[in-house]
Amino acid sequence: MKKENCIVAQSGGPTAAINASLAGVIDGVRKSGSFTRIYGSLHGITGVLENNMMDMSLMALSHFPMLNTLELTPAMYLGSCRYKLPDYTEDPAPYKQIFERFEEYGISAFFYIGGNDSMDTVLKLSNYAKSIQSDVKIIGVPKTIDNDLFATDHTPGFGSAAKYVASTVLEIAHDAYIYKIPAVIIIEIMGRDAGWLTASSALARTTYSQAPDLIYLPEVAFSKEQFLADVKDKLTKQKTVIVAVSEGIHDADGNYISSDSAVADKFGHAQLSGAGKALEYLVRDEIGVKVRSIELNVLQRCAGHIASRTDITESFSLGQAAVKYAAEGKTGIMAAIERISNDPYQWVIKSADVADIANEAKSVPVEWINEAGNDVTDEMIDYLRPLIIGEVSLQYKDGLPVYLPVDHLLH
Amino acid sequence: MKKENCIVAQSGGPTAAINASLAGVIDGVRKSGSFTRIYGSLHGITGVLENNMMDMSLMALSHFPMLNTLELTPAMYLGSCRYKLPDYTEDPAPYKQIFERFEEYGISAFFYIGGNDSMDTVLKLSNYAKSIQSDVKIIGVPKTIDNDLFATDHTPGFGSAAKYVASTVLEIAHDAYIYKIPAVIIIEIMGRDAGWLTASSALARTTYSQAPDLIYLPEVAFSKEQFLADVKDKLTKQKTVIVAVSEGIHDADGNYISSDSAVADKFGHAQLSGAGKALEYLVRDEIGVKVRSIELNVLQRCAGHIASRTDITESFSLGQAAVKYAAEGKTGIMAAIERISNDPYQWVIKSADVADIANEAKSVPVEWINEAGNDVTDEMIDYLRPLIIGEVSLQYKDGLPVYLPVDHLLH
Known part of the structure; x- marks a missing residue:
């Protein structure tokens, strides 16, 4: 033939x-x-x-x-x-x-x-x-x-997933702002090794809403102590703190934050909770405010x-x-x-x-992450913005x- | 004045x-x-x-x-x-x-x-x-x-939430069908006491996709044994089984399925896992196929x-x-x-x-739930359909x- x-x-x-x-x-x-x-x-x-x-x-x-x-x-x-x-x-x-x-x-x-x-x-x-x-x-x-x-x-x-993430974070912000009591919302976003998609949550920011207030990517070693300090600091200035976190965040030794919070079910099986759930428990136990974690799950790739x-x-x-x-x-x-x-x-x-x-695998460059390791820079946003348009x-x-x-x- | x-x-x-x-x-x-x-x-x-x-x-x-x-x-x-x-x-x-x-x-x-x-x-x-x-x-x-x-x-x-649920279930079905190995997807939907929103997942059905294959509402006493039998039966006929489940499902004694699967974290705190997560563990332990649970969370009310x-x-x-x-x-x-x-x-x-x-609170009438208690009737779908149009x-x-x-x- x-x-x-x-x-x-x-x-x-x-x-x-x-x-x-x-x-x-x-x-x-x-x-x-x-x-x-x-x-x-x-x-x-x-x-x-x-x-x-x-x-x-x-x-x-x-x-x-x-x-x-x-x-x-x-x-x-x-x-x-x-x-x-x-x-x-x-x-x-x-x-x-x-x-x-x-x-x-x-x-x-x-x-x-x-x-x-x-x-x-x-x-x-x-x-x-x-x-x-x-x-x-x-x-x-x-x-x-x-x-x-x-x-x-x-x-x-990536652009479609980023548009879903940004739009959804904005809608979650509207949902979260309605109550008077202090609250922390943790949104877990896909990306085990690279933080690009979690970074795109920054596109949710508008003239009236700065959510997400904190962004944690897997490119930076995650410290629970620093995270708690960051959240507490935000809570002194605003009643609602919205956090975007990559599923792949890990500590300086490479241990996933999720696995550190491994829970066991009634049969004694180890259950790996995700990063969002792990941070939800951490905020509840260490800060004691109302807290909810939301895993965007497969919707971010199939919407x-x-x-x-x-x-x-x-x-x-x-x-x-x-x-x-x-x-x-x-x-x-x-x-x-x-x-x-x-x-x-x-x-x-x-x-x-x-x-x-x-x-x-291409990681997020360190110069596009802020010095505190809890946000992205304007250069990152300039790079991301065109990809979600239309x-x-x-x-x-x-x-x-x-x-x-x-x-x-x-x- | x-x-x-x-x-x-x-x-x-x-x-x-x-x-x-x-x-x-x-x-x-x-x-x-x-x-x-x-x-x-x-x-x-x-x-x-x-x-x-x-x-x-x-x-x-x-x-x-x-x-x-x-x-x-x-x-x-x-x-x-x-x-x-x-x-x-x-x-x-x-x-x-x-x-x-x-x-x-x-x-x-x-x-x-x-x-x-x-x-x-x-x-x-x-x-x-x-x-x-x-x-x-x-x-x-x-x-x-x-x-x-x-x-x-x-x-x-309700209509907007139902439209979000139906569209999302259809998109999750597209996401799930791509693999060749058997898999169970459990989608947890809001509604602690009334199953209306979970029922609206039935609107996701198209000429080519019957997802969700099983629907469990809080109006019917939930039996883990029957649920496992239902899933196993579906798995004999198809490789992907998509289940819609209300967050409020409970057994005949009124115990939430979620609380029965209470897990304890490493500090010994009881963690209440949701119904979806509880059923995910059940399928994994009792059937042993690939399984994922997805909690639609606040997105269903704020999208x-x-x-x-x-x-x-x-x-x-x-x-x-x-x-x-x-x-x-x-x-x-x-x-x-x-x-x-x-x-x-x-x-x-x-x-x-x-x-x-x-x-x-108005519950779903029993005559709009099928006899097996794992789906809704055509009358229910006729009632729901107009509400998501446009x-x-x-x-x-x-x-x-x-x-x-x-x-x-x-x-």
Whole structure:
């Protein structure tokens, strides 16, 4: 079979924008004319291994009406996996299987939308391809709400998660301000190793509300004593103190704050409480004011109804660019965003060597955290602000957001 | 001073629509021409007691530009309180104080927006007014996300909370379906005594997703054994089981499921885990599949960005009607909604005797719960559906929803 088809797959954790990149790849295929068919591999690279693929060529037809619905559908239309390829010099079996499948389906390009781990797959597959003189192009498209990928100014999915976090913190502030008694609200935000998403809570600040009053990122060693002093100090000036805290905060020895507050249930099993819950208990026991912790949980990565238009547009464009790069003969690269300016916000897409990205995590730079380690700087806010701008025009039916059906993932 | 002014106040827990009722009262005052000034009592009736009031007459001027922003601002613009008036035959002091304040401000009508407890205040104040031959009109406007007030078909604030719950459950389902391994997701929803809001999770069902697969309300005695059997049965047919559970589920003896799973922290303090967390541990220990619990927490009552247009419109209209009732000389009543039909959805506003409402809670009728006690009936869904229809046209600035500033509540 003549090599003229391509495969796209998704991997890692969900975001509100990863299907926008999928829609971008499909649109790129439609416009490029370089591919006859496009297949979606279900559950990441495991779909290639297990021959679990769906023909998506219909979606690449001109003006496929549902592409806009796919663009705005949260989580992963093609499903996900947490599969790590072995080193091919030690275990070439899965590589042989994958490239045999590529041959079988006439594949000349494989697009993988994902985070650090997925870029590891892109790197390994492209290296293996070189080693066997295969001309299949292996291209990565970034995504992660954690915003921790190198070589790209920021990651698709992050802006939508940041918009959810900021909007939600503002709404929680309105909810909290109504009572007269002193209260502390602790909001736990995703990001085990990188504090980007927790930092984005600072975007909730308005002319009338300074919430969150305190922000703790995993990039700074967390001190319970300092935290209690910070909260007490705020309580001398205001009745409501709203704290944003990363799930990954840890002390100077690297111990998660959550695990230090391990609780045991009635069967004696250790239960790991999250950082927010641990700090709730700490404030209750040590300060004694009314306190509530709120874990934003998976909602921050799947709330398609409040996605950032900027994020969706960028994610779509990166998918389109990946197809262009493949058509140009590139491989072992990831489509990435380069920021030209903050105000006006301008960006371009570039190609980045995936070897510089795979398996590495980009932390928040220390100069974007204040000296006290309990807030972020204006430079951080200037960086974050453009990413949450704009709203999506979601359709609603019977009061519910309209998303693309995912029946194929249910069994 | 001639009696020609009025006071409005808010009490109880926040909702996304209680400020719509406040905007409705203000608009009613503007249109009626019956009042010269309108005062907002801060923190419910305690603002009257403590002379902590703001003059809102400016907002009642023709075409005050921010009334629409107030309508869509979540939580309570005037702040809240949890104050219960004593029996006036035993302790008339606060009543005297309140009616002296009414005299001082030239008040002829007091509008109280709230739930069961607030209607208790309306009842007591109107009874006291009669006892002293005062002609101050005391009018209630309902609100509660719990939907547990008698004499009204449903309560303002409930529809918006239900829309948030349904949309969020659908998005969580998209998030959950992406993996291939079996998993159970437990979503804990507000409603300690009444299951209306948990029932509204059923509105998340679409042509492709039947989530939530199981629904447990506090109106049915909860059996852990039956719950485990239900989940196991679902897991034989599908890989992802999504469960909606009320925070108030309890066993046949009335013990909350949460308290039965009390955990102790390292200091030996008893920690009450919520119902969702308790069931998460139960599934993990007894079934052993991947399991996650998600507490929707305060977001379900303060997410103004996904309010129901139907709910906001009704809440506004009830506020307007309250003013009309006062002008007509009514007192000791609450503006209420009467449903004419489900399809097309039609409703009218009526006046209800507050004595029939105060301190009573309306449960979900047993005939709207299925026989197995793990789902709701089609009649329930037909009742709920119209309440979440329609979206609000919220303004955004710098990526954030624009709400009315609440500086006055901050100190």
